[in-house]
Amino acid sequence: MKRLRIGVCGLGRIGSLHARNVASNPWEAELVSVADPIQKLAKDVAAKFGARPYFDPSLMISSEDLDGVIICTPTPMHASHVELAADENVSIFLEKPIALTMKDAERIVSKVRHAHAKCMIGFNRRSDASYEKAKRAIKKGKIGKTILVKTCARDPQPPPDDYIKRSGGIFVDECIHDLDVALWLMDRKVKRVSAIGKTLVYPQFAKYGDYDNAVAILEFGDGGLGIIEGSRTSNYGYDLRTEVLGTKGSVSVDNWSGESTRLFTSQGGVSDPGPWFLQRFADSYKRELERFYNYIRRGIISPVPVEDGREALRVALAATQSAKKHQSVRLAN
Amino acid sequence: MKRLRIGVCGLGRIGSLHARNVASNPWEAELVSVADPIQKLAKDVAAKFGARPYFDPSLMISSEDLDGVIICTPTPMHASHVELAADENVSIFLEKPIALTMKDAERIVSKVRHAHAKCMIGFNRRSDASYEKAKRAIKKGKIGKTILVKTCARDPQPPPDDYIKRSGGIFVDECIHDLDVALWLMDRKVKRVSAIGKTLVYPQFAKYGDYDNAVAILEFGDGGLGIIEGSRTSNYGYDLRTEVLGTKGSVSVDNWSGESTRLFTSQGGVSDPGPWFLQRFADSYKRELERFYNYIRRGIISPVPVEDGREALRVALAATQSAKKHQSVRLAN
Amino acid sequence: MKRLRIGVCGLGRIGSLHARNVASNPWEAELVSVADPIQKLAKDVAAKFGARPYFDPSLMISSEDLDGVIICTPTPMHASHVELAADENVSIFLEKPIALTMKDAERIVSKVRHAHAKCMIGFNRRSDASYEKAKRAIKKGKIGKTILVKTCARDPQPPPDDYIKRSGGIFVDECIHDLDVALWLMDRKVKRVSAIGKTLVYPQFAKYGDYDNAVAILEFGDGGLGIIEGSRTSNYGYDLRTEVLGTKGSVSVDNWSGESTRLFTSQGGVSDPGPWFLQRFADSYKRELERFYNYIRRGIISPVPVEDGREALRVALAATQSAKKHQSVRLAN
């Protein structure tokens, strides 16, 4: 089996992780090239994993003969990099969120459709064993018809100011994963959103019109309900939970400790805080790449279509608007 | 120590339970009398526990020389029974909800104040060991300043149609406990509510303008957030959970199984559904009576003041209105 | 239904608990009398629950017209009190252990048989909801044929010296419950025991030839295996667990917290230590009395026969002997 030739654009936290994951599977894929405008970073990553460094992602996409490109560049650049890759006939793995505006999201969806490009959104939770099991249980009818989805995502500390400024806000940046999971598990559209956002701990969020804690309730098209909760202030560690209630039961993905050690003393039982998302989802990042390889080789339907990336963004923007205007927002369908 | 002379008005599910709990503590209290318009019921309960039967609660309150009366009559009758007991100088234990309308609630608060009556609302969760421990942890500052309260209450089956019709709706009947817990744990007022209600499983709820599933988000006066979730359709059993997130951590009261047996077979690990609320809260019903006795004997401040009953009702009515009007409701303070 | 006339002999920790439980169920039973050589204790308990005090248990048994007597006197006195009650034709509830010697145990079994007396041993775990559920699962074949039983019993602190001296040792005093549970769940006899005992924390145990930590392995008659573990030094609180492995699965009774509150901070998740056995088994003490009442009224077969009390003692004495002699002990059957 021919090894797939893969390039990675954007070597931030996630881009570097993808580069390592490509390199650690040498019998399936070859990390041909990496690109980042920070030259030292591009050179270091390239040297470590035996790839060619580029400083300009566009140049890399057009110069190398790649089978697939993993796009982790800043979100506002997604659209032009997707267009370039589609023109070069390279399969695309696009990190979340798809875009910061509906206009950019439409541009991406449009290009992918017209170019018949292969494109997969990096919603990695869909490749997590626990989430997959929940999805499977729902599909098999184990909980009957779905009634309510609840998600909770709490980050242990805020991102850097510079990141906050350009993140698109808590719903578009952090909760976009939860919104995607909610839409995916409920398998229908959202028709109304009410949201509240507050800055209670870190004033920098207020400075950029963002919130450090936020909640939203969703009304799905045929009567289902949703609760989204996001926090940037979880002093006790990363905490991620999802639950779906149905007419016959409930399925949940609880917070994950990753370990099974417990200590009991006269102060009671103590378990360590759960791990940060990079460890929590380490396997899912590997599995989504395996899906991407498989999709490049044999795929017809995208494991995570661009339309799903657009839909999650649409609800995230509606929630943002609801929180800002203190009223519920109706989504046209 | 003189035994307290106690009467119980209204012998439905909760009234009968209170009667039994009074009788099982014969060294503290004496079950003097019970009253219910269903004559056979009044006679049977009276015979079983050695009390005098009445068919008219008002007659019982005015005829017997009671130290305390436990009022479990239908909610619309609460106000007049409270007034009568206050006039007779009998200490009052009043089941939740305090009333179905703010007008009745004000009437009760006003009477209790003017008559200097002792009155305690039957929010039994405040006497539950797990909830008390959560409250204590918050008070001690273990989780810092509170940011968010989340509650989830799921009943395994709907109440009878006749009950639904007069219950006041899911927020006033079922979620009133959760609203009280939320207000009690956050220790501040609510200033805005957005709610959605749906009837997804049992059409009888829609028939009476009620919902079988509902969610609400709360905005507290100084920035705190709240999520309330109620369901009447929990096929997998009674499920009750509460969580408070603070700046330094989180405290939760999880669903309670009451047992510690687990079965593991080739199908996986299996634990039985949790118990129905009567078993879940059996101890709390005993402990709230002990508090009531103590309050009668020595009390100055009500363990659960009528004002708290009124405040929970106010938020419940606002949530009901929000769900009906599809818009957020602002509460005047 | 006529109330049963009950007396309690011996008002130590467990005797006093039984007295209170009899009194708290006045529609089923009447606490007629209590007896204890400590006169103040007998008078106080009698006054609190409205019973007649005696200072001599034998006098109480022979003077009162009782339906049932609860015998909680010191273990060496069990045999003579059982004989007296049997002669008086009073139904007997006998606290564990049945006796400290096989000779006394035989005397009790013999008397009960010849007098056709009703006698039930106070192995309260058999009336605990979690243990009952485990037993039921095994009986229904949920785990197939039983292979192995494991028990763990850890007390948070040692009993007073005076108690240690006369307790019969860790296997006869503490582990007798576990041995009974093991025999009951496996439903067959033990044919060989190997045990080790050590005094590692509290020297007073060594002083009286006892141990503060001990383990034993059991070989059941038809090939089943057993592990018994007992400790008096559990600094982190009372801990009690039982597990049975079978050919088709496993059933376990885990340590029981009694509460569902959890705290998460930057130090991790914290849950309080489990409760002491009086709270852990509060319900079982009530339920075993209900079984005793039912047995008095209608019973033919004892809920916990004296023969079972004798069998647990036989294994406990064999374990003690094995630990002392550093070799395995074979039990004749």
Added chain:
Amino acid sequence: MKRLRIGVCGLGRIGSLHARNVASNPWEAELVSVADPIQKLAKDVAAKFGARPYFDPSLMISSEDLDGVIICTPTPMHASHVELAADENVSIFLEKPIALTMKDAERIVSKVRHAHAKCMIGFNRRSDASYEKAKRAIKKGKIGKTILVKTCARDPQPPPDDYIKRSGGIFVDECIHDLDVALWLMDRKVKRVSAIGKTLVYPQFAKYGDYDNAVAILEFGDGGLGIIEGSRTSNYGYDLRTEVLGTKGSVSVDNWSGESTRLFTSQGGVSDPGPWFLQRFADSYKRELERFYNYIRRGIISPVPVEDGREALRVALAATQSAKKHQSVRLAN
């Protein structure tokens, strides 16, 4: 940094896993060669990971210029392969158990010492995050002085007959991991063992003088206690648990599900069986190789010395003897 040149001898289940783990870390190590007498297997693994195939492990060790060799050949061949590698000055990673006889174990220890060879035993649990955390807690004194260690290892199905025949028996093959963990966590020697073994489900074990279920109790040199439990008949899945009780508390490594999905239906809560050891310990197999690489590059003290492999075998053989002779076995120290 120069990549380490690694070879793998023996491509059974564990050998193949190690080969893959070496290959997936190309920036640290190079999988130079693999050897197995099954020629197709050697060729396939070599082709997949870009290594040179050998059919004779000895030839591979002497022909290639390796930095390290991973020895997973059948246990009776360990001694001669270790000797050869030591003579060739290649660092050695030796799979468990070190040997089937004390004579072979001594031969290995002796060679490693005299040749000043680097040798590490493949007790992978010592590289598992949960076990490491338990060890750390004990070292830091969190549970005080250790009193008791308990281990439980249950395999979901028996190995093939051919494997049973040559495995050395349940204590030497399966429980050797638990014995090593017990010795490592208690950090002292065992002076007496009593064991019972039974064949209750699969007659093939009896045929080869082995057991499908076994228990042992250990007496440590200075008074500590141990309980070892092994099963080959766990119909409900792989189950692995370890616990250490100390004077100040207890630390446990519970069975690990690897996932956080739970399903609740009217039949109760259901969680899937835990994963098989290859998934349970996937990370530990990677981390022990990283330790091996580090030891090759910089190491002075072996992460898992050959003496520890010998000590676990000594106790395993004593347990086997105790089970066969129905009496406790004293170990000379």
